[in-house]
Structures are given as structure tokens and as C-alpha cells.
Amino acid sequence: RSAPLVGRLVVVGLGLIGGSFAKGLRERGMCREVVGVDLDAESRRLAVQLGVVDRCESELAAACVGADVIMLAVPILAMEKVLAQLADLDLGAAVLTDAGSAKGNVVRAARRALGERFARFVPGHPIAGSEKSGVEAANGKLYRRHKVILTPLAETDAGALALVDGLWRALDADVEHMSVEHHDEVLAATSHLPHLLAFGLVDSLAHQSENLEIFRYAAGGFRDFTRIAGSDPLMWHDIFLANREAVLRILDRFRSDLDVLREAVDRGDGHHLLGVFTRARVAREHFS
Numbered sequence: 001r002s003a004p005l006v007g008r009l010v011v012v013g014l015g016l017i018g019g020s021f022a023k024g025l026r027e028r029g030m031c032r033e034v035v036g037v038d039l040d041a042e043s044r045r046l047a048v049q050l051g052v053v054d055r056c057e058s059e060l061a062a063a064c065v066g067a068d069v070i071m072l073a074v075p076i077l078a079m080e081k082v083l084a085q086l087a088d089l090d091l092g093a094a095v096l097t098d099a100g101s102a103k104g105n106v107v108r109a110a111r112r113a114l115g116e117r118f119a120r121f122v123p124g125h126p127i128a129g130s131e132k133s134g135v136e137a138a139n140g141k142l143y144r145r146h147k148v149i150l151t152p153l154a155e156t157d158a159g160a161l162a163l164v165d166g167l168w169r170a171l172d173a174d175v176e177h178m179s180v181e182h183h184d185e186v187l188a189a190t191s192h193l194p195h196l197l198a199f200g201l202v203d204s205l206a207h208q209s210e211n212l213e214i215f216r217y218a219a220g221g222f223r224d225f226t227r228i229a230g231s232d233p234l235m236w237h238d239i240f241l242a243n244r245e246a247v248l249r250i251l252d253r254f255r256s257d258l259d260v261l262r263e264a265v266d267r268g269d270g271h272h273l274l275g276v277f278t279r280a281r282v283a284r285e286h287f288s
């Protein structure tokens with residue numbers, strides 16, 4: 001255990017992501033006090049009972065008194081409202097950060113709401129999670145050896161950035177910094193598009209099949225490909241509304257490549273198919 005990095009940490013939204021951040025820092029003694037806020041009374045009760053936080057408040061204003069760091073881990077589409085509420089509070093020199101899965105829309109909302117205080121807002125996104133959600137799933141080791149992307153802006157205060165960076169490193173995360181635009185492009189390609197394809201494929205097959213009979217014949221490949229269609233529909237609905245432009249760009253590129261594959265199947269062009277499949281296998285070997 002090292003000395004605490006911060007005095008009072010406030011975590012807004014005690015689900016899987018906020019709960020795991022709070023619990024991990026608390027377990028490692030990184031904060032003198034961890035205060036939780038959540039709209040849901042049962043989540044607040046469980047957060048205290050499971051040792052995720054020291055105490056909870058139902059009101060944001062009460063929780064943020066004397067805060068040194070405020071982590072926003074609410075659903076993406078709730079960020080704007082929470083940021084607007086924070087703008088009305090006296091937060092002193094508190095550092096603000098978030099964990100939203102898309103960054104452009106959260107950054108725009110923060111810039112609008114926070115005014116001069118925007119410099120103390122450090123946008124972030126932990127690339128970790130699971131199909132589980134809620135405070136019961138909070139796990140202090142969730143972020144170990146996972147990437148966390150911080151997307152500071154030109155005006156982001158260097159001290160605020162270093163503090164948030166240090167908190168994630170204390171959780172053994174592998175922290176990287178990149179631009180908001182690059183983050184949203186990369187995540188649209190590697191996370192958002194695959195989720196859209198998995199949800200879309202399962203739904204398409206389900207409504208073509210009487211009583212879901214077709215799934216009785218699904219083998220390992222289908223299970224692997226569609227595992228992520230078991231993710232939280234509400235969270236994903238938020239992500240596609242928040243990251244529309246980047247998702248549309250990659251989706252259109254993918255659609256045109258899919259059309260080329262369709263044409264190759266149509267004209268029985270084995271040479272083309274073999275070329276695509278071989279290139280894909282080689283590319284995949286680079287990251288697996």
C-alpha cells in the first residue's frame with residue numbers, strides 16, 4: 001500500500017464500471033474516503049454493504065462537498081444531465097473525469113456545461129467490462145492489465161491529467177492517451193461495429209426462424225461470433241446514439257466490402273474468396 005493519492009473520491013453511478021473503480025481504489029488505500037452517488041437506492045445500499053464505497057448519498061450536491069476527484073460512470077446519455085447539475089455546484093479545484101464508452105459526445109456536453117472548469121475535466125474510457133452490469137458485478141481487479149484510454153484536449157490541465165492517469169495506473173491498468181476523434185474511430189471499428197453485427201445477425205436469424213429452432217444447430221463458431229449479443233441492450237443503444245458519425249463511416253466501408261464478398265460468392269470466384277480469407281487470417285494472427 002502506498003500513500004493515498006487523493007482525499008475524497010466521489011463516484012457518480014455505482015454500476016459495473018464505477019463500482020469497480022471505487023472498489024479497486026478503496027481496496028488499495030488510494031483515497032482517504034470514497035463516496036458513492038446513484039439514483040437507485042438498492043445500488044446505494046449494496047455499494048456500502050459490499051465495501052465498494054465508504055458511504056453513499058442520494059443527492060449529487062451533498063456527495064460532492066469537499067470532493068477532490070469526481071468520476072462520472074453513469075450511462076452515456078445521462079452524462080449531459082449530470083454535467084449540467086455539476087456546473088451549478090461549488091466544486092473548488094476538484095478534478096472531473098468520466099468512463100463513457102464514446103468520447104466526442106461526452107466532451108461536447110462537458111465543454112458546454114463546465115465553462116472555465118472544462119480544463120479540469122479529463123475524458124476517459126476503460127476498455128474493460130463484461131456482459132454483467134450493476135454494483136453486484138463490481139470487481140476491484142477489473143482493470144488490471146486492461147487498456148484505459150484518456151483523451152485530453154489542448155486545454156486540459158496537466159496536473160488533472162496526471163492525477164487521473166495515476167489513479168488508473170494504481171489499478172494496474174495500461175493507460176494510453178489519444179485524441180477524442182481517434183478514440184471514437186478506433187472504438188467504432190473494433191467494438192461498436194462488431195456489436196452491431198452480432199446483435200443484427202442474431203435478430204435477423206431469430207425472426208427468420210420459427211420458435212428459434214435454427215439455434216438448436218448453432219455450433220461453436222456461432223457462439224463465439226455472437227457472445228457479445230448478450231451485452232446490455234440499453235448501454236449499446238446509448239453508444240450508437242452517442243457515436244453515430246464514426247459508426248456510420250466504418251459501417252459504410254464495411255458494407256461496401258461485404259458487397260464485394262457477396263459478388264465473389266455470386267460469381268463463384270474462389271480465388272477472390274481465398275485471398276480475402278487468407279489475408280484476414282494473417283491479420284488476425286498479429287493480435288491473437
Ligand code: NAD
Pocket residue numbers: 012013014015016017018019037038039040043073074075076078081082099100101102125126127128129130132133134135235
Ligand atoms: P451500469 O448500468 O452497470 O451502471 C450505471 C449506474 O448509473 C446504475 O447504477 C444507475 O442506477 C446509475 N445512474 C444512472 N443515471 C444516473 C444519474 N443521473 N445519477 C446517478 N446515477 C445514475 O453501467 P456500466 O456498465 O457501469 O456503465 C457505466 C458507464 O461506463 C457508461 O457510460 C458506459 O458507456 C461506460 N462503460 C461501460 C463498459 C461496460 O462494458 N459495461 C465498459 C467501458 C465503459
